[in-house]
Structures are given as C-alpha cells and as structure tokens.
Amino acid sequence: MKKYLYIGGFGFIGAIMRFTIKNINFQNYIGQIPINTLIINVTGSFFLAFIFGVTKERYKIKEEVKLGITTGLLGTYTTFSSLCKEEVNLITKGEYYSxxxxxxxxxxxxxxxxxxxTAISKSIGKKNEEIAEEYKAL
Known part of the structure; x- marks a missing residue:
C-alpha cells in the first residue's frame, strides 16, 4: 500500500511539473515542432537514466521511493501520449518535415x-569509491 502512496504523491508533483513546462511560451521559437513536449521528454529521459544509474549500486534507496520517483514523478512528467497527439496534428496539417x-x-x-x-551517474559512483578508499587509508 505504501508504494501506491509514493507513486501517487510523486505523480502529483510530476503532473504539475509537466503542466508548468507545457505552458511556458517560448517567445523566440516560431517552429512547428512542439518544443515544450520535446524538452519534457528529453529531460525526463535524462533524469530516469540518472536515477537508475545512481541507485543501481552506489546509493540505495527504498524501493517505494524509487517507484515514486521513476513511475510516479517521471512517469507523469514525461508524455508519450502528447508526443503522439502532436505528431498526428503535424501530419494532418501537412507539416511532414516538422x-x-x-x-x-x-x-x-x-x-x-x-x-x-548514465555517464554522469557512473562518474559519481567512481568518485565515491575513490573517496572511500582514501578514507580507509587514513
């Protein structure tokens, strides 16, 4: 039951984050590509890989918290359904290049x-191992 509360709580935050970024008006951008959704999905991909990377071996967190962050927060933040909807809109408008x-x-x-x-999370893990070795040597 606890994991559902974490997923729901973090999901609420992720939905608010997505809504906020989706409503930013990039005034200098005049292209047809939905830049807001692109930003959301790229940053969501980054943070999902980062969380999995840093929690793989180095930083252990409770499974409920990890589910809350990955499935709840990042699952509601990223938006494949919006990407698909926007893609169909571009195609129906004849914007094939966009x-x-x-x-x-x-x-x-x-x-x-x-x-x-992934590279950053591996680097963080290595730095912590080096620090631990130096500490043992003292």
Whole structure:
C-alpha cells in the first residue's frame, strides 16, 4: 500500500511539473515542432537514466521511493501520449518535415540524454569509491 502512496504523491508533483513546462511560451521559437513536449521528454529521459544509474549500486534507496520517483514523478512528467497527439496534428496539417524532425529529435536527444546521465551517474559512483578508499587509508 505504501508504494501506491509514493507513486501517487510523486505523480502529483510530476503532473504539475509537466503542466508548468507545457505552458511556458517560448517567445523566440516560431517552429512547428512542439518544443515544450520535446524538452519534457528529453529531460525526463535524462533524469530516469540518472536515477537508475545512481541507485543501481552506489546509493540505495527504498524501493517505494524509487517507484515514486521513476513511475510516479517521471512517469507523469514525461508524455508519450502528447508526443503522439502532436505528431498526428503535424501530419494532418501537412507539416511532414516538422513531423519527421520532431520524431527524430525526440529519439536522438532522449538517447543522448540517457547516455550523458548514465555517464554522469557512473562518474559519481567512481568518485565515491575513490573517496572511500582514501578514507580507509587514513
């Protein structure tokens, strides 16, 4: 039962975060690509990979908290359904180039974000191991 409370509580925060970013008006951006959703999904991919990376071996957190952050917060924050809806809207408007670029950028930037987050989380783990070794030597 506890895990459902964590998922729901963190999910509430993730939904508010998504709603807030979705409503930012990027005044200098005039392209057809839904930049808000792109930002949400790329940053969500980054943080999901980062959380999994840092909690894999180095930082142990309760499973309920991890579920709350990953499934609750980041699950409600990221939005595949909005990506699909916006993609269909671009296609029905005849914006084939923008539709193609939107999918391409969403995938490419999310994969890059996952790679960077994984590298950072591994780096954090290594630094902590080095500190622990130095502490033992004292």
């Amino acid at each position: 539709a193609s670029m939107y999918i391409f950028l969403s995938l490419l930037l999310s994969i890059i974000a996952i790679y960077v987050a």
